[in-house]
Amino acid sequence: MAIKPNEEKVLKYMEQQGYDAFLVSDPTNVRYVTNFTASDGAQHLLFTKEGKIYFITDLRYSEDAAIECPECEVFIWRLPGKTVSDAVQHLLSENGCKNVAFEADAFTYDSYMVMDSTVKVEKIPTQGVIADMRMIKTPQEIAYQRAACQISCRALERLLEDIRVGITEKELAAMLSLYMVQEGADTMPYGNILISGARTSLLHGVPSEKAIQYGDFVLMDFGCQVNGYMSDMTRTVVVGQATEEQKTVYGLVQQMFDACNKITKAGTLGKDIYLESLKPLEGTPYKGYEYNNIGHGIGLFVHELPFDNITGETPFPVNNVRTIEPGLYIPGWGGVRIEDQILITEDGFENMTDFTHDLIEL
């Protein structure tokens, strides 16, 4: 059976590094590499330099694995008294491997201790090998993410009709999730930051029983998946007429966003985006109310490389899908965030989030 393109990439990387075997254990990386969809994190892939790929799983997933990944050999690890590491050791020994690279950040302390005592060959920790591959999206991945953004925008259009005094944050969050599925998303949307009033300064606040009141900001940070590929967007609206201070803070966040826009293209550093976003705040009383990370790559996982913060030294590659999300968060008063998802191109970017940045007063 034909090896899939991302599996080829892993084999090529192993060849360059001289690894006999490579163990992929991060659940999102397993999906990225094999397109396997039924994951709950219980799968591992063992690549050998001869081009064999073992799909190490248990009986709950073995039939899915055989159907979705016919190029892999399914190996059941969950037998009485056995661990994943026993399966890995068995396969390494059967294939005569003298070393195995593994994903250092995919192991807990306990699971590493078991592997360390079970796997007898040289163990080589790696960092970010597949995360780096995931930064650059294929036309298919981009198409899924474009569709996910369009679904989110349509769902928000619908939700704006429902936002009224008395309805709770939890009710609105549930409606937003339902609308995304009705508009075509997979069944795991995340409408999960929907907060109002003074609670909008909680950057990642959880929807509560709080009822919407006249004059509230409502901050909605949400997204959905299409074939696992994600969208992420944020809009902040006002219920009723905005006060002068609400307009001022909102206007500053718009300026921060526009500042980021101006310099975003292939080769830009996340650090420069972050520093640029601060310029509109100079000389205002709002300096210091920003957050120090204002964008991230996005794909099969919501927060991927590279990030927009002071340590962001990775130039954005062409075909990286990412967010721009400046905001101001004033404890006890409220907050504003505007977030769009974009595709990096040679001379700029394509905005995948087609939704106004103007302040909406409902």
Ligand code: GLY
């Ligand atoms: N949209 C919020 C975040 O990415 O953390």
Ligand code: MN
């Ligand atoms: Mn985001």
